[in-house]
Amino acid sequence: MLRYLTRRLLQMIPLLIGITIISFAVIHLAPGEPTDLVTDLQPKVSAQAAERLRHLYGLDRPLHIQYLDWLKRLVKLDMGRSFLDNRLVSVKILERLPVTITINVLSLLLIIIVALPIGIVSATRQYSLFDKASTVFVFLGFATPTFWFALLLMILFGIKLGWLPISGLRSLSAASFSFGGRLLDMARHLILPVFVSAFGGLAGFSRYMRSNMLEVIHQDYIRTARAKGLSERAVIYKHALRNALLPIVTILGLSVPALIGGSVIFESIFAIPGMGRLFYESVMARDYPVIMGGLVIGAILTLLGNLIADITYAYVDPRIRYK
Amino acid sequence: MKKVIPLLAAFFLLGILLVTGCKQKEEIGALPVKKEIGEPAYGDAIVVGSIGDARNLVPILASDSASADIVGLVFNGLVKYNKDIELVGDLAKSWEVSEDGLVITFFLRKGVRWHDGAPFTSRDVLFTYQKLIDPEVPTPYSGDFERIERLKIPDDYTVRVIYKEPFSPGLSSWGMAIMPQHLLEKEDLSNTKFSRHPIGTGPYRFREWITGDRIILKANEDYFEGRPYIDRYIYRIIPDQATMFLELKSEGIDEAGLTPIQYARQTNTNYFKKNFNKFRYPRFGYTYLGYNLLDPRFTDKRVRQAISYAIDKEEIIDGVLLGLGRIGTGPFPPESWAYNPQVERYPYNPEKAKELLAQAEWIDSDGDGWLDKGGRIFEFTILINQGNEARRKTAEIIQRRLREVGIRAKIRVVEWTAFINEFVDKKRFETIILGWSLARDPDPYDIWHSSKTKEGEFNFISYKNEELDRLLLEGRRTFDRDKRKKIYHRIHEILAEEQPYIFFYVPDALPLVHARFRGIEPAPLGIGYNFIKWYVPKEEQKYTQ
Numbered sequence: 001m002l003r004y005l006t007r008r009l010l011q012m013i014p015l016l017i018g019i020t021i022i023s024f025a026v027i028h029l030a031p032g033e034p035t036d037l038v039t040d041l042q043p044k045v046s047a048q049a050a051e052r053l054r055h056l057y058g059l060d061r062p063l064h065i066q067y068l069d070w071l072k073r074l075v076k077l078d079m080g081r082s083f084l085d086n087r088l089v090s091v092k093i094l095e096r097l098p099v100t101i102t103i104n105v106l107s108l109l110l111i112i113i114v115a116l117p118i119g120i121v122s123a124t125r126q127y128s129l130f131d132k133a134s135t136v137f138v139f140l141g142f143a144t145p146t147f148w149f150a151l152l153l154m155i156l157f158g159i160k161l162g163w164l165p166i167s168g169l170r171s172l173s174a175a176s177f178s179f180g181g182r183l184l185d186m187a188r189h190l191i192l193p194v195f196v197s198a199f200g201g202l203a204g205f206s207r208y209m210r211s212n213m214l215e216v217i218h219q220d221y222i223r224t225a226r227a228k229g230l231s232e233r234a235v236i237y238k239h240a241l242r243n244a245l246l247p248i249v250t251i252l253g254l255s256v257p258a259l260i261g262g263s264v265i266f267e268s269i270f271a272i273p274g275m276g277r278l279f280y281e282s283v284m285a286r287d288y289p290v291i292m293g294g295l296v297i298g299a300i301l302t303l304l305g306n307l308i309a310d311i312t313y314a315y316v317d318p319r320i321r322y323k
Numbered sequence: 324m325k326k327v328i329p330l331l332a333a334f335f336l337l338g339i340l341l342v343t344g345c346k347q348k349e350e351i352g353a354l355p356v357k358k359e360i361g362e363p364a365y366g367d368a369i370v371v372g373s374i375g376d377a378r379n380l381v382p383i384l385a386s387d388s389a390s391a392d393i394v395g396l397v398f399n400g401l402v403k404y405n406k407d408i409e410l411v412g413d414l415a416k417s418w419e420v421s422e423d424g425l426v427i428t429f430f431l432r433k434g435v436r437w438h439d440g441a442p443f444t445s446r447d448v449l450f451t452y453q454k455l456i457d458p459e460v461p462t463p464y465s466g467d468f469e470r471i472e473r474l475k476i477p478d479d480y481t482v483r484v485i486y487k488e489p490f491s492p493g494l495s496s497w498g499m500a501i502m503p504q505h506l507l508e509k510e511d512l513s514n515t516k517f518s519r520h521p522i523g524t525g526p527y528r529f530r531e532w533i534t535g536d537r538i539i540l541k542a543n544e545d546y547f548e549g550r551p552y553i554d555r556y557i558y559r560i561i562p563d564q565a566t567m568f569l570e571l572k573s574e575g576i577d578e579a580g581l582t583p584i585q586y587a588r589q590t591n592t593n594y595f596k597k598n599f600n601k602f603r604y605p606r607f608g609y610t611y612l613g614y615n616l617l618d619p620r621f622t623d624k625r626v627r628q629a630i631s632y633a634i635d636k637e638e639i640i641d642g643v644l645l646g647l648g649r650i651g652t653g654p655f656p657p658e659s660w661a662y663n664p665q666v667e668r669y670p671y672n673p674e675k676a677k678e679l680l681a682q683a684e685w686i687d688s689d690g691d692g693w694l695d696k697g698g699r700i701f702e703f704t705i706l707i708n709q710g711n712e713a714r715r716k717t718a719e720i721i722q723r724r725l726r727e728v729g730i731r732a733k734i735r736v737v738e739w740t741a742f743i744n745e746f747v748d749k750k751r752f753e754t755i756i757l758g759w760s761l762a763r764d765p766d767p768y769d770i771w772h773s774s775k776t777k778e779g780e781f782n783f784i785s786y787k788n789e790e791l792d793r794l795l796l797e798g799r800r801t802f803d804r805d806k807r808k809k810i811y812h813r814i815h816e817i818l819a820e821e822q823p824y825i826f827f828y829v830p831d832a833l834p835l836v837h838a839r840f841r842g843i844e845p846a847p848l849g850i851g852y853n854f855i856k857w858y859v860p861k862e863e864q865k866y867t868q
Binding site: 030084096151169173269274277 | 368370376378379458459461463465513514518519533534535536537557559560561562563565566569570572573575739740741744745779866
C-alpha cells in the first residue's frame, strides 16, 4: 500500500507540471492584459503609464521565461502577488477559503441528510407516489436557476416575513455581539445560501442512491436474506444499504476539489466574499498570479481527491487491492 | 465551480460606467418634502452599497471607482471642486499662477494634522509628487505631473510648482490626494500595509476592511473643516444589482446608485417615496459611436453627418435610459463651462440623411434596398463590449434606423479586455460604441489631438484636423477662463460639425439616499460634495453603538 501511495504521489508531479503549462499558456493566450483594467478608459491615463505597468509586471518578457519564473517561485510555495492590489496570492485565497469551505461542507451535509433517505425510499418503493413526487422535486431543484430561486427566497424571508438577513455574512453591529451572538448571527446569514446551494445538488445524490439501491436490491444475496426470514428492515438497512453506499463514498472523494470551489452566481447574489467571486474577478481582470494560484490548488485537490477515492474504494471493498 | 453564467459580466463592466464618482445636480420631478428638517446632530452611520470592492487605498495607485470613493473620504488634495464645479482650495488655502503661466504657487493650510497626529506640511506634497513621477511606482496618474520641471518647497507651508510650459489642466491635477511622507518614506508603495490601512487628512479615518464584504470608516473629529455629523461610513460590497435593490427595500443599505429602470419604475412605490430620496444629475461623461477614420467610407464628412441625421437620439435616450439622460452634442457635458450650447444638433431627419448620402454617391442603384457605390453595398460592423446592456440596446436601435436609410449595420459583441486590446488599441474596427468618463477640467487633448493615434493611445479613431490640433494646444496653455472658454467653444463647434463621433448621450447619475439623512443639497457637482454636513436628527438615528 505504501509503495502504491508513493508511486501515485510521484506520478502526480509531471501531471501537475503539465497542467500548469497548459493553464499558463491558455490564460496568456486569452486576449487582453491586466494593465487594461488599471488604465481603463480614462483619457488622463497615458499610454506610457500603461507601458510602464507592463514592464513592472514583467509582461514584456517572453512567455516561457515568465512561466519558468512563476514555476521557480511556486516550488518555494510562493504564488506571487496579485496584479490588482499587490497582495500575496496565498493571502487572498486563504482569507476566502473559510467561508467557501463552511458553506460547501454544510450544503454537502444537508444534501446527504436529505438526498440519501429520498434515494433509499424511492428505491424500496419504486414507482410509488413518493418516488414520483420526489423525482419531480429533486429535478425541480436541479433545474431551478440559482439566482432566481435565491431572489425569491430573499423576498419571502428577508422582506415579506423579515425573518432572515438578505445578504452578507454578518450584521453591521456584529462586532458588539458576544461570541455566541456572533455565531448565531453568522448562522442566520448562512441559512439561505446553504439551502440554495444544497437544493440544486439534491438531484445528483438522490438519483445515485436510488439507482445503486435498486441494483443491490435485485442481487441474489438480498433474496437469500429475505429467504432466511429476516425482517424487511434488516434486509434493507443492514444488507442492502451498506453495499449501496460504496459508490457514494467514491463520489464524496471526488467532491473534495468542489469544496473549495465557490459558485460565482450565488456568492454574488448573497454578497459573500468567497472563492467563486475571487476567481471570476481575477479572470475578468486577467490577474494571472491569482488565476494560476486558484488553478494549481484546484488541480492538486482534484488529484488528491482521485487518490483518496481510489484508496477508500480499496478500504471499503475487500475485492479491490492495490499493489 | 458549476453554473457560471456570464450574467455577472454585466455588473463588472457596469462598474466602469456606473460609479465613476461624478456627482452632480438637480432633483427631478416634484419630490415630496420628507418630514421636518430636524436639528443637526452627531451620530448614526450611513451604509453605502457598491457593486465592486476597493483594490488599493494608496491614493496614487487607486484606479477603480470603489477605491476612489474611499480615498476621497480619507484623503485631501491641494485643491477640490466646489458645488458649482469651480476649483477652490482644500489642503491649499490659496494659490497664485505666475504671469507667464509657468509657476503655480500653493499656500498650504496651517494646523492640519494626519490621522496619526503628525502635522501636514509641504514635505508631504513634495513626497507625493516624487512618487507620482517615480518610474518604479505603477501609478496611472503620472501623465499630468510629468509636465512639471521642478517642485520647490521654500518653507513648510508653501509649494512652488514650475512647469516646462504653461499647462492649465495642471492646476486641477493637484486635486490628487496627498500622502503622508513620514509614514511612507521608507515603504515600497507597491507592497505596503498602507494600501489596506490608509492614514490621511480627510473627514473620515480608516477603521476596518473585510475583503469583499465591507469597509468601515469613522468620523475624524479633528477634521479641519469641522467634525462630520455622521459617525460611521460603512461601504458594503454587494455585487448583484438585484440583491442591492432588495437590501434597499429592507433598509439594509442607505445609499446606492440606481439603474434607469430602478429609478423610473421600481422605486415608484409608496415605500420608497416614504423612506428614500431620489436624486438625479448628469454624469461627467458621454456615450458615443466612433468611426474608424482610416476607413475610406467614413472620411467623407457628409457620410458621417448623414448617419447622425438617420439616428434619433431622443429615441435612444428614451429606450435605453428611460429618458434619464441628455442628448450629447460634443465632447463636453452640459454642466461644463466648456460646453457650447449653440452647436449643430442633428435632429432626426432620414430625408436629409438620404440626401447627404446621395451627394456622397451612395445610392441604391440595383433596387435591393441597400445603398451601394462601385458595386459594394454600404455595410459596416458596430463593435461593442460584452455585458454593457445600454450599449447593446443603443447598437440595436441604430441598426434599425440605419436600415431605414439603406445602410446595413451588423453588431459584434466582444469581451472587455479583448475588446480594448485586440480591437480598439489595434484599430481593428469599423465603428465602435464606447463611453468616456471625463475629468472636471475640460482639456480633451488626449482624445482628439492627431499626435495621440499610436497603439494604446486615445485618438484610436485617427481623427486629424489642423485647426483642432492648434486649438487643443492653445487650450491647455491658457489659464484665463474666458479665453479658454472661447477656445473650447470653438472645439465643440468643430467636432459637432465634423461628427467624427456620434455623440449619443450624457447619462444621469441616479443616487438614492435614505430619508433620515438631512442636509443634502443637490448642486451641479452632485450630492456628495457636502457629505460632512449631512446629518440625522437625534430621534431618527438608526445605528447607535
